[in-house]
Amino acid sequence: MEKAKKARRKTPEPSAVQVRQMQAAVLRKPGGPLRIETLELEGPRDDEVQVRIVASGICHTDIDLMDVMSEPVVLGHEGAGIVEQVGKDVKGVKPGDHLVLSYQSCGLCRECRKGHPTGCAYFGDLNFGFERLDGSNALHRSGVRGHFFGQSSFATCVLATKRNIIKVPKSLPLELLAPLGCGIQTGAGTVMNSLSVRKGQGIAVFGTGAVGLAAVMAARIMGAGPIIGVDINPVRLKLALELGATHVIDNRREDVLARVADIAGKGVDYALEITGDANIYQLAVDILKPQGTVALIANPGGGGALSGGRRSVDIIQGDAVPQKFIPKLIRLYQKGLFPFDRLIKFYDFRDINRAIRDAKNGKTIKPVLRISPAQGNE
Numbered sequence: 001m002e003k004a005k006k007a008r009r010k011t012p013e014p015s016a017v018q019v020r021q022m023q024a025a026v027l028r029k030p031g032g033p034l035r036i037e038t039l040e041l042e043g044p045r046d047d048e049v050q051v052r053i054v055a056s057g058i059c060h061t062d063i064d065l066m067d068v069m070s071e072p073v074v075l076g077h078e079g080a081g082i083v084e085q086v087g088k089d090v091k092g093v094k095p096g097d098h099l100v101l102s103y104q105s106c107g108l109c110r111e112c113r114k115g116h117p118t119g120c121a122y123f124g125d126l127n128f129g130f131e132r133l134d135g136s137n138a139l140h141r142s143g144v145r146g147h148f149f150g151q152s153s154f155a156t157c158v159l160a161t162k163r164n165i166i167k168v169p170k171s172l173p174l175e176l177l178a179p180l181g182c183g184i185q186t187g188a189g190t191v192m193n194s195l196s197v198r199k200g201q202g203i204a205v206f207g208t209g210a211v212g213l214a215a216v217m218a219a220r221i222m223g224a225g226p227i228i229g230v231d232i233n234p235v236r237l238k239l240a241l242e243l244g245a246t247h248v249i250d251n252r253r254e255d256v257l258a259r260v261a262d263i264a265g266k267g268v269d270y271a272l273e274i275t276g277d278a279n280i281y282q283l284a285v286d287i288l289k290p291q292g293t294v295a296l297i298a299n300p301g302g303g304g305a306l307s308g309g310r311r312s313v314d315i316i317q318g319d320a321v322p323q324k325f326i327p328k329l330i331r332l333y334q335k336g337l338f339p340f341d342r343l344i345k346f347y348d349f350r351d352i353n354r355a356i357r358d359a360k361n362g363k364t365i366k367p368v369l370r371i372s373p374a375q376g377n378e
């Protein structure tokens with residue numbers, strides 16, 4: 001750990017620290033609720049971009065962390081917004097540009113230099129450390145920690161870096177594009193990048209929330225079949241069928257093993273485990289063909305008993321390089337092949353606690369908060 005700290009990159013210090021006020025949903029005690037407060041955010045350092053957040057998706061990682069944080073923090077990691085200010089070392093973006101924000105990576109370690117930022121040596125520190133790599137925090141004046149996934153997007157204004165910003169066309173609403181930065185990228189990326197699912201291969205998706213439905217849409221694009229959605233929520237299962245699943249199974253009412261044997265004979269090539277439930281993980285393993293792969297997106301820990309050359313892989317962000325993958329998903333959306341808009345329900349920022357509740361109980365698949373108007377004073 002000490003060694004890692006020493007190796008951390010020095011972030012350029014600002015010559016004179018500017019501070020601006022912004023609104024953010026702050027978690028002050030485990031379990032919440034979140035309360036919108038006025039905080040002081042330091043201006044961007046030379047390698048940072050200041051972004052006015054127009055909208056932010058809510059992802060299950062935000063919700064899971066709410067129960068475990070012991071210090072005041074700003075969560076949110078599916079932000080989309082408009083560039084307000086650009087540090088002098090950041091090239092290729094200017095005020096007024098529209099951005100989607102994604103996960104953070106360092107850009108300097110071996111994996112990052114190899115073009116594989118989900119393997120970044122500092123992935124944990126940068127995305128879950130609630131500070132910059134040098135230990136500083138642009139919200140320290142307010143006694144709150146930010147920089148979650150290099151953004152903390154439950155806020156009207158954030159700092160990001162060139163590593164986690166993606167320029168997007170102004171012709172599409174930012175509130176639509178916001179959730180591409182994590183959950184949808186993860187689901188589609190698992191199928192398209194991590195597993196490289198091919199035409200005619202069988203795939204089962206356990207958990208048809210936002211990540212699972214993105215995976216179903218991607219599997220259809222790749223020509224996979226059968227595509228089997230497994231969930232306990234009939235509304236989601238119906239949507240899975242509309243978005244590309246060839247079969248769905250309600251695992252509370254049906255025998256998954258028997259149904260998969262009916263549908264796919266010897267089993268499927270791939271299973272995605274997105275529920276975080278150890279029993280479901282075992283089920284995902286049990287329906288694989290020999291040599292099949294189970295992709296763990298919500299890792300329940302422990303192990304499914306693997307045999308016959310079956311393997312299990314742990315997936316981070318669908319191995320996506322966001323600056324390439326998110327524009328690709330946008331192009332697929334524009335062609336009508338990736339209708340992720342069907343997963344979204346919009347909420348006003350002040351209704352953030354209700355949006356979280358609706359996501360938790362499965363009423364809403366992908367809540368997106370409207371945080372500030374797209375057309376505003378700049």
Ligand SMILES: [Zn+2]
Nearest residue numbers: 106109112120
């Ligand atoms: Zn790195």
Ligand SMILES: [Zn+2]
Nearest residue numbers: 059061182183
């Ligand atoms: Zn996420």
